Amino acid sequence: MTHASAAHGTHAHSAHDDTHGHPPTSTGLDNKKIAIWAFIGSECMLFASLISTYLIYKRRSVVGPYPHDACLPPLCSTPLPAILDIPITSASTFVLLMSSLAMVLALAAVEMKDQPKRTTGERILGSSKLWLWMTALLGATFLGFQAYEFTSFVHEGLTLRTNLFGSSFFTLTGFHGAHVTVGVLWLLSLLAIDYRRGLGPKDAINVDLAALYWHFVDVVWIVIFTLVYLIK
Amino acid sequence: MTHDPVHQPHSTVDHAAMGIAKEHPTWSTYWKVAVILTLITAIEVWIYYIPSFVASRLFVPSLLIMSAVKFVTVVLFYMHLRYDHKLFRALFMGPLIIAAVTMLGLMFLFGKLSIGVGAPN
Amino acid sequence: MATTATAPVYAPAERYVGESGVWSWLTTVDHKRIGTLYLFTSLFFFVVGGLEAGLIRAQLSGPNKHLVSAEMYNQLFTMHGTTMIFLAIMPLSAAFFNYLIPLQIGARDVAFPRLNAFSYWVYLLGALFMNSSWLINAAPNGGWFGYAPLTTYQFSPGLNIDFWVIGLQILGVSSLAAAFNFITTIINMRAPGMNLMRMPMFTWNAFVVQFLLVLAFPVITIALVFLQFDRFFGTTFYAIGAGADPLLWQHLFWIFGHPEVYILILPAFGLVSEIIPTFSRKPIFGYPVMVYATMLIAFLGFGVWAHHMFSVGMGPIADTVFGVTTMLIAIPTGVKIFNWIFTMWGGSVQFTTAMKFAIALVGLFTIGGISGVMHSSPPADLQQTDTYFIVAHFHYVLFGGSMMGIFGGIYYYFPKMTGRMMNEKLGTWHFWLTFVGMNVTFFPMHYAGLMGMPRRIYTYDSGQGWELFNKMSTYGTVLLIIGTAVFLWNFFRSHSIGAVAGNDPWKASTLEWSIPSPPPEYNFARIPRVTSRVPLWDITSPRLASEVPHTKRGDKRLDVDVASKHVGHAYPNPIGNQPKQAAEAGLHIEHATGRTAKDLGIPMPNPTIxxxxxxxxxxxxxxxxxxxxxxxxxxxxxxxxxxxxxxxxxxxxxxxxxxxxxx
The missing domain is CATH 1.20.5 (Single alpha-helices involved in coiled-coils or other helix-helix interfaces)
Known part of the structure; x- marks a missing residue:
C-alpha cells in the first residue's frame, strides 16, 4: 500500500491552491502545517498551565467532595463519596483512543481516494466519509461521557464553585472538552465538503491539519487520564 | 489545477532531499498502535485496582511511564512525526520541553516534589 | 525593469500610490499597510500612555499633592503600564515585524495575509475596549500585573478589573495569531538562498520573539481564565478562604511576564542590529554569536520568572536557582552589547538620528541591565523590591532600551515606509530632548528608591528626602513630552514634505533597500536570489562585503538541492519574458516603475473585510x-x-x- 505523501506536507504547491503561482516555500513544506505545529506547541503551554494548577491544588480543598478519598462522618457531616468514576472514564478514554484510529484511517482514505479499490476491505478502508463520521461520532460519544460525568458530579454536590478540586477539575477537563468540541465541528465541516465535492488527495493536507489537532487533543487526554484520574 | 512545468521535476526529488523515509505507516501499523494503546490503558486501569500495588512506591512511576509511552506512540505514529520533516519535530519538542520543565519547576515551588516523585499519596 | 550591477541611480521616485480611501484600509491584507496601521495606532497609544505618565508625575512632583485622587492614581499607573506594554511597545514592534519581515527575507507577503489583518483588528478593538473603561470612569486599577487575590471580585468588585482581564484576553489572541503567522513566514517564505544564517539580525530577533509569544501567552491566558472564572462564575482559584494559594497568580503571571520582558526588548535589539552596521559601514560583529545569544536569552528567559517574587519567601533552593539563572541571562545580553560596540569599533561611524538612538540604547540598556543584575541577588533584591529603584530599572530597559531602539527604527525605516526622509535637525532635537529627559526622569528614581520610596503610592509626606528626586523626575518628564511633540511634528511633517528618499538612502546591506520606497504592493517584481549575508553591499559596496568571509560560502549551494531547501530551484518568473540570464541574475536592484501587480502578472491576495x-x-x-x-x-x-x-x-x-x- 503506498500513500500519497501530500498529507505529510511535502508538496506545498501541489497540495492546495493558495501557493499556486508563487515561489515554492523555503522548506518545501506547507505553510498551514507549520502553523498548526506551532499552534500545537503553544497548546502544550496552555495545558501545562491547566494541569499544573490542578496538581498544585490537589488535596488542598477545604471541603469535599474529593476526587479519590471518600469523606465519612465525623470528618464530613454528610458522607461524601470518592467522586471520580474510573470505569466510566476508562471507557471514554478508550473511545477517544479509538477515535484517533478512525482519524488516521480517514486521512489514509482521503490520500488514497484515487486508487482503485478491489476488495470489500479496501473499499471500507478507502471510505473517507465512513471514517470521518466514525471519528466525529466517537468524539461526540466522548463528549457524551463527559456530559454524563459532569452532571453526576453536580448531583453528588461538586460544582465549579464547591472547592478547589471542583474549580480546577471542571476547568481543566472543560477546556479539554471544548477542544474536542471544536475538533468535532472541524470534522463535520470536512464531512460537509466531502459530501459536496468529495475530498481527494489534494485535500489531504487540510484533513491532516484536523488530524494533527485531533491527535493532540487525544494526547492531552492521555496525560489527564493518568495525572487526574489514576494517580491518587 | 495547472502545474508550472518547472515545479514538476523538483517535486520528484523532494523525498530524498528532505530526508523523509520512504516507509509510510500502513493499516497494519495503525491497528497495531491502537491495540498497544488499548492494552496499556487496560494495564493502567488494572493496576489502579490492586491495592497493594497502589500502596507501593512503583505505582506512580509506572503510571507515568505508561502514560509517556502512550503519548510518544500517538505522537510518533498517529501524528506521524516519525515519518515527517524534522522541522515539525523541533516545533513540537521545543515547546514540549519548556512546558515540561516549567511544570516540574512549579511542582517543586509548590512543594509537590519535595518528597520525591514516587512517594505514594 | 532595469537590472543593474552598478551603484543605484535614484530616479526622482515615481512613488507608488496604492488604493486609498477608508474601505481600502479596512479591507487591506497587505503586510505593509497593516504595518502602517500598527505604527499609527501604537504611536497614538504611546502618546496616551505618555500623558498618563505625565499626570502621574504631576501628582508626584511634590509632597502631599492632590491633583488626582488615590483611586484615579491607581487607574493611571495601571493603565500607563498596560498601555505602554500591550498597546504601545508590543504593537510598535509588531509594526516593524509586519513591515520588515517579508521585505528582509525577500517575500511578497506574510504566510497568512488575512490572519495578519485579523491580528491588527483584534489589537485595535481590544485596545479600544480596554480604554473605553475611561468613559464610565472604571479604568483598570489593579496594576499591570493584576495580582490576584487583590483583583478577585471580593477585593475589586467594580468593572475596572473586568475591563482589564477581558481586554488582555482579547489582545492575547492578536499576539498569538500574529506569532503563528510570522513563525510560518520566516520558516517558509524566504527567498532562494536566504539561509537561516543569512537572515538579517532584525528578522532573527523577530523570529525568536514569536516563539516567546507562542509559549508565554498561553500561560497568561490560563491565569486570566482563572481570574475571569473567579470573577464571573464563582470558582475558587484565587479564593484564599477555600484554600487557594496566593502565589498561584504570581507564578503563572511571571512565567508569562518574564518572557514578556524579552518580547519587549528583543525587537528593539533587532532594529539596533540593523542600524549600527549600516552607519558604521561594517557588517555586524560576530553574527553567529548574536544569533545564538538571542536564542539563549529566549531559552533562559523561561527559567528566571521567580526573581520577580524573591520577597514572597520561596526558600533557599528556589532563591538560589532563580538568582543564578538571572545572573546567567546577563551573559548573552552582555555579548550583544559588546558585539554592537565592536561593530562600531574601527567603523566610519555616521551620527544620524537613527544611529544616535541606537547608541543610546547600547548605553542606557546597559545601565538598566546592570541594575537588573543587582536584583538577581535575593538579599539585595529584598532591599530594592517594590521601591522606585525597580521603577528606575525597568524604565531604563524599556524606555532606554525598547523605546530608544524603536525611535531609532522609525528614523531608519521611515524613508522605506513613506518614500521620504525624516528631518535630521528636528530628529537631533528629538534625540537630545529624549535622551536628557529620560535620564533626568529615571536616574533620580534610583536614589528615591534606595531611600525607601515605595512604588504605587499616590502621594507622600515631606521630609523623607524624596522631594528633590521627584521634582527632577517630573521636570524630566516635561522634557520627554516636549521631545515626543517634536518627534510627532517631524513625523507628520516629513510624511508630506520630507525629502524624497529613493531606494537606499542609508546605503544599507539588506534586501528591503533593493526595492523602491515605499515598496510596491508586490515588494519584489522578481524574487531575489540571495548569495550572502549582506546582499546589497555585494552590489553597492563590494569592499565592505568582502570583509565578511562566511558570506561567500555556500554560493555553490544555489545550484544544488540541499536537504530540505529549494535554494537551487530557479523560480519561474511571473513576468515570463525575461531573458534567461536576467531571470537568474540573482541579486538585483529594482527601481520604481509605477507598475501594479496586475501589470506584472503577480498574484496578490484579494482585499477582504x-x-x-x-x-x-x-x-x-x-x-x-x-x-x-x-x-x-x-x-x-x-x-x-x-x-x-x-x-x-x-x-x-x-x-x-x-x-x-x-x-
Whole structure:
C-alpha cells in the first residue's frame, strides 16, 4: 500500500491552491502545517498551565467532595463519596483512543481516494466519509461521557464553585472538552465538503491539519487520564 | 489545477532531499498502535485496582511511564512525526520541553516534589 | 525593469500610490499597510500612555499633592503600564515585524495575509475596549500585573478589573495569531538562498520573539481564565478562604511576564542590529554569536520568572536557582552589547538620528541591565523590591532600551515606509530632548528608591528626602513630552514634505533597500536570489562585503538541492519574458516603475473585510461578559452568543473564500 505523501506536507504547491503561482516555500513544506505545529506547541503551554494548577491544588480543598478519598462522618457531616468514576472514564478514554484510529484511517482514505479499490476491505478502508463520521461520532460519544460525568458530579454536590478540586477539575477537563468540541465541528465541516465535492488527495493536507489537532487533543487526554484520574 | 512545468521535476526529488523515509505507516501499523494503546490503558486501569500495588512506591512511576509511552506512540505514529520533516519535530519538542520543565519547576515551588516523585499519596 | 550591477541611480521616485480611501484600509491584507496601521495606532497609544505618565508625575512632583485622587492614581499607573506594554511597545514592534519581515527575507507577503489583518483588528478593538473603561470612569486599577487575590471580585468588585482581564484576553489572541503567522513566514517564505544564517539580525530577533509569544501567552491566558472564572462564575482559584494559594497568580503571571520582558526588548535589539552596521559601514560583529545569544536569552528567559517574587519567601533552593539563572541571562545580553560596540569599533561611524538612538540604547540598556543584575541577588533584591529603584530599572530597559531602539527604527525605516526622509535637525532635537529627559526622569528614581520610596503610592509626606528626586523626575518628564511633540511634528511633517528618499538612502546591506520606497504592493517584481549575508553591499559596496568571509560560502549551494531547501530551484518568473540570464541574475536592484501587480502578472491576495468582522464578533463576544456583573444575564447571553455567531460565520466565510483569484 503506498500513500500519497501530500498529507505529510511535502508538496506545498501541489497540495492546495493558495501557493499556486508563487515561489515554492523555503522548506518545501506547507505553510498551514507549520502553523498548526506551532499552534500545537503553544497548546502544550496552555495545558501545562491547566494541569499544573490542578496538581498544585490537589488535596488542598477545604471541603469535599474529593476526587479519590471518600469523606465519612465525623470528618464530613454528610458522607461524601470518592467522586471520580474510573470505569466510566476508562471507557471514554478508550473511545477517544479509538477515535484517533478512525482519524488516521480517514486521512489514509482521503490520500488514497484515487486508487482503485478491489476488495470489500479496501473499499471500507478507502471510505473517507465512513471514517470521518466514525471519528466525529466517537468524539461526540466522548463528549457524551463527559456530559454524563459532569452532571453526576453536580448531583453528588461538586460544582465549579464547591472547592478547589471542583474549580480546577471542571476547568481543566472543560477546556479539554471544548477542544474536542471544536475538533468535532472541524470534522463535520470536512464531512460537509466531502459530501459536496468529495475530498481527494489534494485535500489531504487540510484533513491532516484536523488530524494533527485531533491527535493532540487525544494526547492531552492521555496525560489527564493518568495525572487526574489514576494517580491518587 | 495547472502545474508550472518547472515545479514538476523538483517535486520528484523532494523525498530524498528532505530526508523523509520512504516507509509510510500502513493499516497494519495503525491497528497495531491502537491495540498497544488499548492494552496499556487496560494495564493502567488494572493496576489502579490492586491495592497493594497502589500502596507501593512503583505505582506512580509506572503510571507515568505508561502514560509517556502512550503519548510518544500517538505522537510518533498517529501524528506521524516519525515519518515527517524534522522541522515539525523541533516545533513540537521545543515547546514540549519548556512546558515540561516549567511544570516540574512549579511542582517543586509548590512543594509537590519535595518528597520525591514516587512517594505514594 | 532595469537590472543593474552598478551603484543605484535614484530616479526622482515615481512613488507608488496604492488604493486609498477608508474601505481600502479596512479591507487591506497587505503586510505593509497593516504595518502602517500598527505604527499609527501604537504611536497614538504611546502618546496616551505618555500623558498618563505625565499626570502621574504631576501628582508626584511634590509632597502631599492632590491633583488626582488615590483611586484615579491607581487607574493611571495601571493603565500607563498596560498601555505602554500591550498597546504601545508590543504593537510598535509588531509594526516593524509586519513591515520588515517579508521585505528582509525577500517575500511578497506574510504566510497568512488575512490572519495578519485579523491580528491588527483584534489589537485595535481590544485596545479600544480596554480604554473605553475611561468613559464610565472604571479604568483598570489593579496594576499591570493584576495580582490576584487583590483583583478577585471580593477585593475589586467594580468593572475596572473586568475591563482589564477581558481586554488582555482579547489582545492575547492578536499576539498569538500574529506569532503563528510570522513563525510560518520566516520558516517558509524566504527567498532562494536566504539561509537561516543569512537572515538579517532584525528578522532573527523577530523570529525568536514569536516563539516567546507562542509559549508565554498561553500561560497568561490560563491565569486570566482563572481570574475571569473567579470573577464571573464563582470558582475558587484565587479564593484564599477555600484554600487557594496566593502565589498561584504570581507564578503563572511571571512565567508569562518574564518572557514578556524579552518580547519587549528583543525587537528593539533587532532594529539596533540593523542600524549600527549600516552607519558604521561594517557588517555586524560576530553574527553567529548574536544569533545564538538571542536564542539563549529566549531559552533562559523561561527559567528566571521567580526573581520577580524573591520577597514572597520561596526558600533557599528556589532563591538560589532563580538568582543564578538571572545572573546567567546577563551573559548573552552582555555579548550583544559588546558585539554592537565592536561593530562600531574601527567603523566610519555616521551620527544620524537613527544611529544616535541606537547608541543610546547600547548605553542606557546597559545601565538598566546592570541594575537588573543587582536584583538577581535575593538579599539585595529584598532591599530594592517594590521601591522606585525597580521603577528606575525597568524604565531604563524599556524606555532606554525598547523605546530608544524603536525611535531609532522609525528614523531608519521611515524613508522605506513613506518614500521620504525624516528631518535630521528636528530628529537631533528629538534625540537630545529624549535622551536628557529620560535620564533626568529615571536616574533620580534610583536614589528615591534606595531611600525607601515605595512604588504605587499616590502621594507622600515631606521630609523623607524624596522631594528633590521627584521634582527632577517630573521636570524630566516635561522634557520627554516636549521631545515626543517634536518627534510627532517631524513625523507628520516629513510624511508630506520630507525629502524624497529613493531606494537606499542609508546605503544599507539588506534586501528591503533593493526595492523602491515605499515598496510596491508586490515588494519584489522578481524574487531575489540571495548569495550572502549582506546582499546589497555585494552590489553597492563590494569592499565592505568582502570583509565578511562566511558570506561567500555556500554560493555553490544555489545550484544544488540541499536537504530540505529549494535554494537551487530557479523560480519561474511571473513576468515570463525575461531573458534567461536576467531571470537568474540573482541579486538585483529594482527601481520604481509605477507598475501594479496586475501589470506584472503577480498574484496578490484579494482585499477582504472578513477578518475585521471576525475580530469584531470576537470582541463583542468577550465584552458580553461585562453584563454578568451588571446582573443582566439575558443581555450577557445575547451579546456573547451573538458575537460568537458573527465570529464563526465570518470565519467560515473567510476560510471558504480563496485567498486570491484563480490564475
Amino acid at each position: 472578513k477578518p475585521l468582522i471576525c475580530a469584531l464578533g470576537m470582541t463583542i463576544m468577550f465584552s458580553g461578559l461585562l453584563f454578568i456583573h451588571k446582573d443582566n444575564m439575558s443581555l450577557a447571553l445575547i451579546t456573547i452568543i451573538g458575537g460568537a455567531l458573527v465570529m464563526t460565520m465570518a470565519l467560515y466565510a473567510w476560510l471558504l473564500t480563496p485567498l486570491e483569484d484563480a490564475h
